[in-house]
Amino acid sequence: xxxxxxxxxxxxxxxxxxxxxxxxxxxxxxxxxxxxxxxxxxxxxxxxxxxxxxxxxxxxxxxxxxxxxxxxxxxxxxxxxxxxxxxxxxxxxxxxxxxxxxxxxxxxxxxxxxxxxxxxxxxxxxxxxxxxxxxxxxxxxxxxxxxxxxxxxxxxxxxxxxxxxxxxxxxxxxxxxxxxxxxxxxxxxxxxxxxxxxxxxxxxxxxxxxxxxxxxxxxxxxxxxxxxxxxxxxxxxxxxxxxxxxxxxxxxxxxxxxxxxxxxxxxxxxxxxxxxxxxxxxxxxxxxxxxxxxxxxxxxxxxxxxxxxxxxxxxxxxxxxxxxxxxxxxxxxxxxxxxxxxxxxxxxxxxxxxxxxxxxxxxxxxxxxxxxxxxxxxxxxxxxxxxxxxxxxxxxxxxxxxxxxxxxxxxxxxxxxxxxxxxxxxxxxxxxxxxxxxxxxxxxxxxxxxxxxxxxxx
Numbered sequence: 367x368x369x370x371x372x373x374x375x376x377x378x379x380x381x382x383x384x385x386x387x388x389x390x391x392x393x394x395x396x397x398x399x400x401x402x403x404x405x406x407x408x409x410x411x412x413x414x415x416x417x418x419x420x421x422x423x424x425x426x427x428x429x430x431x432x433x434x435x436x437x438x439x440x441x442x443x444x445x446x447x448x449x450x451x452x453x454x455x456x457x458x459x460x461x462x463x464x465x466x467x468x469x470x471x472x473x474x475x476x477x478x479x480x481x482x483x484x485x486x487x488x489x490x491x492x493x494x495x496x497x498x499x500x501x502x503x504x505x506x507x508x509x510x511x512x513x514x515x516x517x518x519x520x521x522x523x524x525x526x527x528x529x530x531x532x533x534x535x536x537x538x539x540x541x542x543x544x545x546x547x548x549x550x551x552x553x554x555x556x557x558x559x560x561x562x563x564x565x566x567x568x569x570x571x572x573x574x575x576x577x578x579x580x581x582x583x584x585x586x587x588x589x590x591x592x593x594x595x596x597x598x599x600x601x602x603x604x605x606x607x608x609x610x611x612x613x614x615x616x617x618x619x620x621x622x623x624x625x626x627x628x629x630x631x632x633x634x635x636x637x638x639x640x641x642x643x644x645x646x647x648x649x650x651x652x653x654x655x656x657x658x659x660x661x662x663x664x665x666x667x668x669x670x671x672x673x674x675x676x677x678x679x680x681x682x683x684x685x686x687x688x689x690x691x692x693x694x695x696x697x698x699x700x701x702x703x704x705x706x707x708x709x710x711x712x713x714x715x716x717x718x719x720x721x722x723x724x725x726x727x728x729x730x731x732x733x734x735x736x737x738x739x740x741x742x743x744x745x746x747x748x749x750x751x752x753x754x755x756x757x758x759x760x761x762x763x764x765x766x767x768x769x770x771x772x773x774x775x776x777x778x779x780x781x782x783x784x785x786x787x788x789x790x791x792x793x794x795x796x797x798x799x800x801x802x803x804x805x806x807x808x809x810x811x812x813x814x815x816x817x818x819x820x821x822x823x824x
Contacts, residue, residue, distance in 0.1 A: 369447040369824040371492050372424040374455065376441060378435060383414040385453070386427035392418050394512035395448040403451045407436040408458030408494070409508060409532030409562040416453075437509045439530040439697045444492045444824070447824050459488070459495040459815065460512060460533035462554070464545040465497045473497075473513055473525050477541065480795065484537075485515040486523075486783035491819060496530055500554035508532055510560070523771035532562040532666045534822040537770070537814055538569050539792065543619065546570060565821040567768040572617075572791050575618045575674050580764035581786075586756040590786050592677035603675050604655055606632045612678030614718075615662075619672075619768065627662060628678065629655075640718045647716035679777045679785050682738045687713045689734060690720050690787065692797045693774040694806070699821050701707045703758040705751045706813060707806035709797025710734045728800040739782065746782045759791055770817040 377386065385405060387397065397403070397416050405414050412435055419427065424533040426446065428438070438455070447454045461484060465475055474497060482495045488495045496512030503510050509529045518524050536558070540546045558564045575596045582591040593610070595602050596618065606613050607629065615627040628640045636653045639662070652658040663669045681688040694707040710729040711720035720726040735743035754774050762769050773793025777785040798807030 367820075369445040370424065371443055372426050372446045373443050374426050374428055374438070374441050376389050376430050377427045379430070381429060382417070382426075383429055383431070385415045385418045385429075385432070388417050388421045388425060389418045390422060391426075392416065398447075401451075405432070405436070406452060406454045407438055407531050408534055409564065410436045412436065423628075432530050437507075437529055437531045439494055439496075439514065439528045443822050444494065445819075454824070455504075455729055456494050457534040457819065458531055459493045459537070459818045459822070460510065461495075461497045461528075461537050461539050462496060462551075463539050463541065463666060464499050464548070465541060468500070469525070469527070471525070478525075481539075481724055481805075482515050482809045484814055487808060488815040489795070490812075491815050493818070493824075494530060496528070496533075500548075500550040503554060503558075504529075505557065513760065525642050530743045532558060533564055535818040536564055536566045537818065538566055540576060541792075543571050561626065565768065567770040567817070567821065568791050569767050570791065572765075572789055573619050574616060575787065576765075577761065577789050578674070580665070581757065581760045584760040584764065586760040587786070590757070590784055592679060592785055592787070594676045596674045598673065598675040599670075600656060600659055603629070603659065605657070606675055606677065607637070610677045612680070614676045614678055615673050616676060617672060618674050626718050629658065630678070640716065642718060647714065647718070649716060676787075679787075680779055681777050684710075684712045684729065684734060684737070687715065688720070689713070689729070689778075691731065691750060691776040691778065692793075693750065693776050694793060694795075694797060694810055695754055695758050695772040695774060696810060697770045697817040697820070698813065699816045701817070701821060705754055706751065706810045707713040707797055707803045708747070708750060709800060709803060711797075714727050728797060730800070730802050732802075738778075738780075742782065746778065746784075749784050750776055750778065753786070757786055757789065768778065768821065770821075771814065 398414055398416050402413055402415055404411050412705040417623055444455050461481060467473055467475045474481055485495050496514045498510045499514040502512060511527055512530050514526045514528055515523060516526055540551055578594045581587045587796045612630045617625045630638045636651060637655060637658055639650050639658050641648050659667055681690060687764055689710055689712050692709045692711060693705060695703055696706050698704050710731045712727050713720045714726050735746055739746050757774060758772050773790040797803055
């Protein structure tokens with residue numbers, strides 16, 4: 367559905383109770399003077415008449431009483447869509463989160479800067495875009511007292527709280543699994559979807575095993591998924607070590623690289639195990655697998671069922687340290703997946719993972735690939751891009767609910783073969799701190815609005 371940007375202005379007091387449209391717009395939309403239409407802003411709507419004005423500019427004049435009924439948060443420029451005798455403003459977009467800290471320069475604490483980035487990136491598209499928590503929903507009035515980031519009367523940008531209609535689209539950005547499991551978060555999502563036309567995308571956090579099950583045998587991704595087993599026994603871990611010589615043990619529902627162990631079979635006999643405790647990267651050697659596993663998981667290995675074992679991949683290296691790639695994916699305005707950024711991450715000395723908290727650091731992807739693959743670097747990068755698009759397409763086909771953004775952890779072997787390690791539905795944005803990816807970070811923020819417009823049919 368196509369939309370245009372119009373200016374919304376209030377009618378003077380005492381004007382007739384109808385919406386005034388420029389005559390050229392009425393002709394373009396096929397509206398007749400005096401015709402009744404449905405006028406919608408997010409989850410609020412009413413029936414009204416339209417009357418023409420001789421203005422040529424794209425200005426829609428709205429009675430103040432009608433604006434109040436629709437909980438219109440602001441006058442000014444916004445998008446307008448007209449189809450099947452329904453005129454829609456906005457769209458109304460929102461980010462659902464938790465952790466409101468109170469009014470001020472940082473209402474959502476340390477995450478305020480990220481949310482501000484998303485809202486500012488939407489300016490060119492002129493939606494009504496706000497941040498909210500479940501506690502800000504007024505179910506009786508069917509409005510949300512959300513937080514906008516806009517210019518005030520002095521022309522300075524600041525956080526402004528304003529009542530707004532239920533959103534057309536919600537980008538779920540609940541910060542962690544604990545917050546996601548809160549009753550008020552779950553109830554808020556259920557009620558919004560039950561009583562309004564709200565579209566949600568990127569709901570919840572991925573479970574590693576469910577992601578594996580969804581795509582390991584998908585025709586688009588069968589060649590890039592490492593062998594993995596859920597709730598492994600000691601014998602299963604031994605079998606995979608005999609086959610691959612290296613495996614990773616990962617918590618099924620973990621994130622941020624926490625609780626990961628890498629076990630490597632020593633050719634002369636025995637095993638190395640790398641892991642992290644507190645701020646230290648640890649390497650230990652064992653003569654056999656059983657005492658290694660018992661030291662990690664206890665004598666009866668009661669925690670092992672909460673883990674999965676994954677085939678280890680011999681990654682390309684930088685200065686002797688393994689490198690993997692974070693590929694930040696977005697849906698574009700047409701609803702197609704595209705690669706917005708590829709960040710190369712080098713592991714910290716002795717670290718199991720490439721996460722920054724374990725000593726990892728960022729590198730230029732193009733420079734690293736040139737160093738590792740020389741004249742074939744462009745070919746390998748294109749392989750990473752194509753594989754990433756295939757993974758996102760396959761994953762969306764197998765998981766419930768629309769996805770608009772994904773972070774993929776990708777590994778590359780010395781022969782150029784590409785593997786998927788993990789997919790993240792709430793990807794971090796640390797790769798955009800690299801100077802070569804700062805513009806990609808801005809594009810990523812704009813993509814949230816672009817995909818939301820598509821979901822809202824604007």
